[in-house]
Amino acid sequence: MSPARTFATARRVLTQLRHDKRTLLLALLVPSLLLILLRLVFYDNLIQFSAITPMMLGIFPLVMMFLITSISTLRERTSGTLDRLLTQPISKLDFMFGYALAFTVLGAIQAGLACLVSFTLLDINVAGGYLPVIVIAIAAAFLGTTLGLLVSAFATSEFQAVQLVMPIMIPQILTCGLFSPREHMAPFLQFFAGIMPLSYSVDAMKQATQSITWSNTLTLDIVIVLAFGIAALVLGAVTIQRQE
C-alpha cells in the first residue's frame, strides 16, 4: 500500500469528474431535487414527510454512488487502463481506496447539499440535530461507493452494471423498513433485512430523527455500515486479478 498512489488515484478520479460537468451536476443536484419533489407529494402532511425524508437521505447517496462507481470502474476494466495499471507498481488496495476516497468526497458533497436543502428549504426537524444525519448520509455514500466497486467485477458491460441496481438495490430499499416496519414482514424476510447494509443506514437515520442524544445504537449502526463498506472494498480488491 502507498498513500501517494491512493491519493493520486483519488485525485485522478475527481479530475475526470471535473471534466464531466453534466455528470457532476446530475450527481450533486438530483437528490436535492427529488427531496423537493417528495415534499410536494406530502404537501399537507409535513409530519409524515419529516419521518420519511431522513431515511431518504440514507438511501439516495447509497444508490447514486453505487451507480456512478460501478460504471466508472467498469469503464476502467473495459478501456484497458486497468490492464495497464496492473502491470505497474500500484497495489490493488491503492486502486480501490483511491476510488472509494474520490467518490466518498463526491457523495459527501451530494449528501451535504441534500441535508442543507432538507433542513432549510423543506423545514425538516430531527430530534438529534443535523450532525448525525450528515454523518450517516456520508457513511451511506461510502457504502454505495464500495458496493459499486465490488459489483462492477460481476458485470462485463455498462448495460449489465445499470441493471444490477434492480436486484441489488431495490430489494434492500423494499425491506429496509421504509414502506412497512420490519417487524411486520415475513420472518425470513426480517432475517434477510437484518443482514443487508441499507437496513443499518436507514435504522441509523431513524435513531437520529427520534433520539435527542447520540445513542450507542446509532454508533453501532454507523460502524456496521462502515464495516460493510470496508468488507466490500477488500472483497473488491480480491476480485481484481493480476493474472487472468
Add this chain to the structure above:
Amino acid sequence: MTIPAVITKNLTVKLGGSTVALDDVSITLAEGKIIGVIGPSGAGKTTLIRAIVGRQAFHGGSVEVFGLPAGSAKLRSRISYMTQSLSVYADLTVTENLRYFCAMLGINGAAAKKEIATLLDTVDMQKLADQLVSRLSGGQKQRVSLAVSLIGAPKLMVLDEPTVGLDPVLRARLWTLFKHLAKNGTTLIIASHAMDEAEHCNDLLLLRDGRVLAHGSPADLRKQTKTDTIEQSFLHLVKSKVAA
C-alpha cells in the same frame, strides 16, 4: 553473459478453458533489441504479450522476464505495457494522463513536470498538452498512449499494435524513436499484423495458430525461405508446414 529479456519454456495458454491460444512456445528474446511479434489476427500475439507482462495466467510452462517470473512485483517499475485498446483516460487531458501514470511510478512534483515536458516533446504533443484525450484524433491518442509507456524509461516496453491506423509519416517517426530507444538499451516487444513493419525489427517471431512458425532476424528468415519479403517468407512457411 547478460540475462535475456524474456525466456519462455513450453508456454501453453488455453483461453476460455479449451481454446489453445499458445501451444508449447519456447523462446529466448535478447535484451536491447526490437522484437517483432508478427502474425495474423488470432495467432496468439496478444496472449503472448499478456503472458510476458504478467497479466495472463498460463496452463503450462514458464515465463521469465529479466530472470524473474513474469508479473513479479520487482518487474513492475521496469516494464511498460501499451494495450491494443488505448489504455489512457479519455476524460483527462494529455498532461493529466501523464501526471497520473508518473505518480504510479513514484515520479511526482518537479520531477514529474520535467518528465512530462520531455515526453510531450518526444511524441510531439506539446501543443495539445491541455486537450482532453477524447477530443484528439486516433493517431494523437496513440501517441499519448505511447508517451505513457515511455514514462520512467522502462527497460522493457511491450507494445500491442502501436502503429495500427497511423499515417505513414507518423509510423516512420515512431520507428525512428523505437530504434533510438533500442540503441540505448531498451528492449521493445512489438506486436503487429502488418508484415511490412517487420523489416524494422532486429528479431522476428512469426506466430500462427498459437505456435512459433519461425524466429530469427528478418534477413535470416528471408534467406531461410529464399524470399524477398517477410510476407512471402510467412506464406512460404505456412505452405511448407501444411505440406509436412
